[in-house]
Amino acid sequence: MNARMAGPHWWHGATLYQIYVRSWRDSDGDGYGDLRGVISGLDYLAWLGVDGVWLSPTMPSPDHDWGYDVSDYLTVHPELGTMDDLDELVARAGQRGMRVLLDLVPNHTSSAHPWFVDARSGQGAAHRSYYIWADPAAGGGPPNNWRSVTGAPAWTFDDASGQYYLHNFLPSQPDLNWREPAVHAEFDAILRFWFDRGIAGFRIDVAQGLYKDKALRDDPPAAGTGRMAGRSGLTQVYSANRPESHGVFRDWRAIAEGYSPPRLLLGETWVSDLARMAAFHGHGDELQLTFNFPVIFADFTAGALSGVVAETLAALPPGECPVWTASNHDISRFPTRWGGGDEAKARLALLVLATLPGTFVLYYGDEIAMTDVNIPAGGSRDEISAGVAARAVRDRARTPMPWDASPSAGFTAPGVRPWLPIGGHAERNVAGQRDDPASTLRFCRDLLALRRAEFGGTIASYTQLPGPPGVWVYRVGGLLVAANFADEPACLGELAGPPLLSTSRATAGQEPAGQASRLGPWEGVIVRDGGAVT
Ligand code: GLC
Secondary structure, three states: OOOOOOOOOOOOOOEEEEEOHHHOOOOOOOOOOOHHHHHHOHHHHHHHOOOEEEEOOOOOOOOOOOOOOOOOOOOOOOOOOOHHHHHHHHHHHHHOOOEEEEEEOOOEOOOOOHHHHHHOOOOOOOOHHHEOEEOOOOOOOOOOOOEOOOOOEOEEEEOOOOEEEEOOOOOOOOEEOOOOHHHHHHHHHHHHHHHHOOOOEEEEOOHHHOOOOOOOOOOOEOOOOOOOOOOOOEOOOOOOOOOOHHHHHHHHHHHHHOOOOOOEEEEOOOOOOHHHHHHOOOOOOOOOEEOOHHHHOOOOOHHHHHHHHHHHHHHOOOOOOOEEOOOOOOOOOHHHHOOOOOHHHHHHHHHHHHOOOOEEEEEOOHHHOOOOOOOOOOOOOOHHHHOOOOOOOHHHHOOOOOOOOOOOOOOOOOOOOOOOOOOOOOOOOHHHHHOOOOOHHHHHHHHHHHHHHHHOOOOOOEEEEOOOOOEEEEEEOOEEEEEEOOOOOEEOOOEOOOEEEEOOOOEOOEOOOOOOOEEOOOOEEEEEOOOOEO
């Protein structure tokens, strides 16, 4: 069935929760989180009010990139659990009304994947064409100027078989050749394998990267600067971002639509241009959801954020569902990046992200305003960022979930050294916030409940309204939201309707009544839309 099924879809107005499995809960005391740890935390997620979880890579891997280097797409990493554990996780999540997405890595495999082991055995190997091989340049050296994510050449010479192979990430992550039809057939089967097992969909790693230029033309110099510009000084015009990738997503969408409910494809669409992000939705026949990196990298100001939101909504084809998130395992957590650790700013960010139309994705710990954790020199476990001077290590946003204030943070057994340092748990942890109605965790939970009640199953209408400088005011569905992105209080005139939720409430259900028209510094409020803001 190729036609797009009519909505509503479960992810519309929903909240997803990203679990970096190794860092969430350790059930067996080895210092690494695992699937049974996730199972034991499902009640917490149901209490919090999430509709689905995305598990960062669960497939076997030598872990040069912690699972983003897959050596077998059809089972579970033994360090994380078993297929039975995953089946149980999906079933138990389902009993609590939550769906489970896995991470799919189609741009590259591990060099330990049997396909690559065979491919490098000789130029005539059966799987040679699964990867991208090229002879040295005329004068010797790599075939072209392409650079990997570390800034080093994206080509490694394979002595045994006498050619270079391409890797846009580590040399242990050879890029697949999507010009090879057999690669399509392999991934079609991988999708069906997991969908048949009840997996609700995939987050698709490096979605913009699959196809490369057939002629291997040099990438041009980078035009822009800033966080979205590459570290290599080049723009990935030919080494990624080729239009042919859209055909893959059309094929996968047709597969996803063959299931009931349709399976969800959520792309890691790491592009700086919202029109290009929107293009991954095709004509409603490619990815249903796309991660919005321009929002992630926007400044934390009313003007910048409202501007990107407006551009996003204008760029998406009609009926397509936007995605809002601000943290993940590759970047600084937003309570640090946007909030500088200030909890008031983290709450304001949660308030606006959770009241925008579409799908909201929390990264584990966002709900308690978890900040980045300082990784001591020599303590990094991430080969990609550790190898690049001047690049902040990604481990800072992958540290264990702080469940309580104990030395092991309730993440692992007492006395066990966790795989990454625990930090900040004395100040911010789940146990300390769960029973405190004034906490960020309880605020977030109430926010998700309001969100589900107001927006569940819909893509709410959104209109920005005029507001004083530094204040972002909008109507969304039946709500009005006003968010003050300033160190000074702001006066709004009169906001009609009683406050439903405020970032500054002291007690759940006891919002500062009647004060919605005056916002404190970094305060945000949600009121029932009474018709007008005067
Ligand atoms: C994505 C992942 C990142 C990984 C990279 C290579 O960007 O989010 O963690 O290193 O792809 O797979």
